[in-house]
Amino acid sequence: MSKASHDQVYLRELNLSLVLRLIHTQSPLSRAQIAITTGLNKSTVSSLVDELLGFNLIHETGVNSMGTGRPATLLEINPQAGCIIGVELGVDFVSVAVTDFLGNILWRRKEDADPSEDQEKMINQTLTIVRDGMTIGKNRNSRIFGLGLAIPGTVDIEHGVLIFAPNLHWRNVQFGRIYSKKTRLKVFVENDANAAAVAEHLFGTARRCRDFLFVFAGVGIGGGLFLNGKLYRGKNGYAGEIGHSPIMAEPAQTVCHCGNRGCWETYANQYSILQRVLARLEVKRTSIIPKLTAEQNSPLTIPLIKQAADLGDVEAIDSLVEAGHAMGQGFAGLINVFNPDKIILGGPLSITGKYLLPAIKETIARHALPEIEQQAEVLLSPFEADASLIGAIAIVADDVLSNPTHYERR
Numbered sequence: 426m427s428k429a430s431h432d433q434v435y436l437r438e439l440n441l442s443l444v445l446r447l448i449h450t451q452s453p454l455s456r457a458q459i460a461i462t463t464g465l466n467k468s469t470v471s472s473l474v475d476e477l478l479g480f481n482l483i484h485e486t487g488v489n490s491m492g493t494g495r496p497a498t499l500l501e502i503n504p505q506a507g508c509i510i511g512v513e514l515g516v517d518f519v520s521v522a523v524t525d526f527l528g529n530i531l532w533r534r535k536e537d538a539d540p541s542e543d544q545e546k547m548i549n550q551t552l553t554i555v556r557d558g559m560t561i562g563k564n565r566n567s568r569i570f571g572l573g574l575a576i577p578g579t580v581d582i583e584h585g586v587l588i589f590a591p592n593l594h595w596r597n598v599q600f601g602r603i604y605s606k607k608t609r610l611k612v613f614v615e616n617d618a619n620a621a622a623v624a625e626h627l628f629g630t631a632r633r634c635r636d637f638l639f640v641f642a643g644v645g646i647g648g649g650l651f652l653n654g655k656l657y658r659g660k661n662g663y664a665g666e667i668g669h670s671p672i673m674a675e676p677a678q679t680v681c682h683c684g685n686r687g688c689w690e691t692y693a694n695q696y697s698i699l700q701r702v703l704a705r706l707e708v709k710r711t712s713i714i715p716k717l718t719a720e721q722n723s724p725l726t727i728p729l730i731k732q733a734a735d736l737g738d739v740e741a742i743d744s745l746v747e748a749g750h751a752m753g754q755g756f757a758g759l760i761n762v763f764n765p766d767k768i769i770l771g772g773p774l775s776i777t778g779k780y781l782l783p784a785i786k787e788t789i790a791r792h793a794l795p796e797i798e799q800q801a802e803v804l805l806s807p808f809e810a811d812a813s814l815i816g817a818i819a820i821v822a823d824d825v826l827s828n829p830t831h832y833e834r835r
């Protein structure tokens with residue numbers, strides 16, 4: 426291909442992506458509205474729209490008869506354009522979902538998993554669920570755009586390799602290669618918090634937001650930094666490991682999963698909440714928690730602590746509030762550094778958000794610089810504990826939006 430025609434193909438792809446993303450964020454839109462917003466001329470927009478209609482990625486939906494002009498046909502994303510398979514490898518579970526192009530869940534399954542068992546067993550367990558999910562896609566007579574995998578660790582996204590997952594104690598796993606060989610699907614691998622940030626941008630609370638931080642809180646605390654309208658990856662793609670930012674380490678402090686002491690997440694992660702509750706139960710005996718664990722024959726878990734808090738249990742509520750203050754300290758630092766529009770909290774701990782959030786906001790007000798703090802909104806992810814699972818879906822959807830011609834209907 427000559428340089429000139431190569432440039433034309435590239436420009437065409439950029440414009441197709443521009444129009445497709447606009448329809449994704451702001452639909453329904455008319456061709457005229459697309460021309461005004463993008464600055465492209467009307468005939469270019471018409472031909473781009475025709476191409477996207479041909480790919481079946483968008484469809485026409487009704488007419489806009491508002492205003493004085495001629496009624497205009499409106500365009501929106503075609504949710505049935507294709508299915509997406511998302512996989513979240515948690516620290517003690519695997520979760521698989523099949524969604525449509527807009528991230529609406531069609532099917533899902535979650536199973537407990539034990540990462541201390543061998544890696545191959547956990548991967549095979551996941552693949553069995555993925556194959557069931559693929560059948561769902563095929564039964565709907567729908568193409569499968571790809572498979573996204575969200576992992577709690579640092580990821581080389583180009584090669585689909587997990588570099589290091591401190592909470593799983595896994596290093597250098599070729600997830601991309603293994604999954605594409607076994608499923609014959611296009612596979613995308615991403616850090617769980619980064620994936621969740623993409624989900625907020627495409628499907629969640631940050632759809633028109635250019636600067637926001639996603640904080641994943643669970644066994645660990647990870648961050649997805651969305652800056653200037655893009656995921657910020659840093660030099661090697663490992664940006665956002667906010668949980669391991671050191672807060673003045675002292676020898677007595679808890680050892681983090683990463684091996685260090687004094688990491689922020691050791692004050693605010695799931696384990697820290699369980700420890701706070703246990704420490705309180707040792708001295709106070711009025712709590713409802715022992716009764717709940719006995720009745721449910723369950724160990725102490727975050728959902729159980731939430732249940733106790735909802736019943737008004739002071740020990741549960743105070744433990745969550747303490748953890749919220751510790752989270753708020755980390756958030757305040759992030760606000761001072763990044764001046765984000767929003768900070769979105771998701772992951773397993775976010776189910777206790779109504780107890781954490783007021784404490785987080787109080788601490789931010791104390792520690793973030795006043796002007797910056799006033800601009801940053803702190804809110805909960807609508808996907809709660811599923812934030813990274815929807816993230817796994819979102820990284821595939823994002824590739825379709827970036828490279829529509831790769832998904833031309835054959």
Ligand SMILES: [Zn+2]
Pocket residue numbers: 668669681682683684685688
């Ligand atoms: Zn650490």
